[in-house]
Amino acid sequence: MKRIAVLGSGKVGEVLAGGFLKHGYEVMRGTREPAKLAGWKSGAGTGASVGTFAEAARYGEIVVLAVKGGAAEAVLELCGADTVHGKTVVDTTNPIAEKPPVHGVLSFFTTLDQSLMERLQQCVPAAHFVKAFSCVGNAQMVNPALPGGPPTMFICGNDSGAKAEVRTILDQFGWETEDLGAAEAARAIEPLCMLWCIPGFLRNDWVHAFKLLT
Numbered sequence: 745m746k747r748i749a750v751l752g753s754g755k756v757g758e759v760l761a762g763g764f765l766k767h768g769y770e771v772m773r774g775t776r777e778p779a780k781l782a783g784w785k786s787g788a789g790t791g792a793s794v795g796t797f798a799e800a801a802r803y804g805e806i807v808v809l810a811v812k813g814g815a816a817e818a819v820l821e822l823c824g825a826d827t828v829h830g831k832t833v834v835d836t837t838n839p840i841a842e843k844p845p846v847h848g849v850l851s852f853f854t855t856l857d858q859s860l861m862e863r864l865q866q867c868v869p870a871a872h873f874v875k876a877f878s879c880v881g882n883a884q885m886v887n888p889a890l891p892g893g894p895p896t897m898f899i900c901g902n903d904s905g906a907k908a909e910v911r912t913i914l915d916q917f918g919w920e921t922e923d924l925g926a927a928e929a930a931r932a933i934e935p936l937c938m939l940w941c942i943p944g945f946l947r948n949d950w951v952h953a954f955k956l957l958t
């Protein structure tokens with residue numbers, strides 16, 4: 745089992761770190777303030793640890809990026825490019841703008857011509873970014889139990905080995921995987937977050953996930 749770094753002290757970091765621990769991985773969570781995750785660490789048991797963003801990124805053989813979209817580039821800078829060199833980076837982030845939703849529709853700070861993940865890939869060309877977990881709420885990320893069966897996680901990235909690693913994780917986490925190709929496909933995957941959130945903002949319905957029917 746590879747060691748996992750989960751960069752992020754928010755809900756996504758907590759849920760995914762819990763999922764990896766449940767499936768037998770060792771996990772270090774990264775944050776600017778490790779002290780604030782001390783309670784999580786003591787409750788999470790053996791296999792769980794906490795460090796700075798850079799310490800966690802160095803520790804992880806696979807790195808999960810679960811930070812605020814607008815801070816993702818700064819977090820990669822705090823980690824240092826060498827800590828993620830040659831590693832799979834599972835990119836859960838969404839480029840949500842600091843604006844309220846309009847009739848339930850979020851705004852992004854990116855355009856449809858360049859996704860956040862492409863920007864992150866440009867920041868650290870030697871890392872292997874794979875978009876995943878961005879198009880579903882945290883409550884359904886690990887082994888979702890929806891009446892319609894296993895949902896579909898849309899992924900993309902430039903490295904086929906990294907995508908194979910993410911597919912293995914998604915199999916364990918109870919997902920079907922739809923590989924949409926290279927990093928540019930994140931231009932289409934990231935806005936699925938907007939679509940996913942609309943029923944939540946309009947009707948307080950947050951329990952759903954996408955499934956591709958063929």
Ligand SMILES: NC(=O)c1ccc[n+]([C@@H]2O[C@H](COP(=O)([O-])OP(=O)(O)OC[C@H]3O[C@@H](n4cnc5c(N)ncnc54)[C@H](OP(=O)(O)O)[C@@H]3O)[C@@H](O)[C@H]2O)c1
Nearest residue numbers: 752753754755756775776810811812813815837838881882
């Ligand atoms: N919430 C969901 O259900 C959901 C679902 C799918 C995708 N996502 C995406 O997953 C990501 C994480 O979401 P979240 O809700 O767990 O948490 P979040 O509140 O979006 O992000 C929290 C993390 O961002 C870091 N951060 C915030 N501002 C920063 C700054 N200026 N510099 C450095 N780091 C900063 C925090 O660092 P510290 O630890 O140092 O405070 C923390 O680790 C987001 O990109 C979100 O769009 C969320």
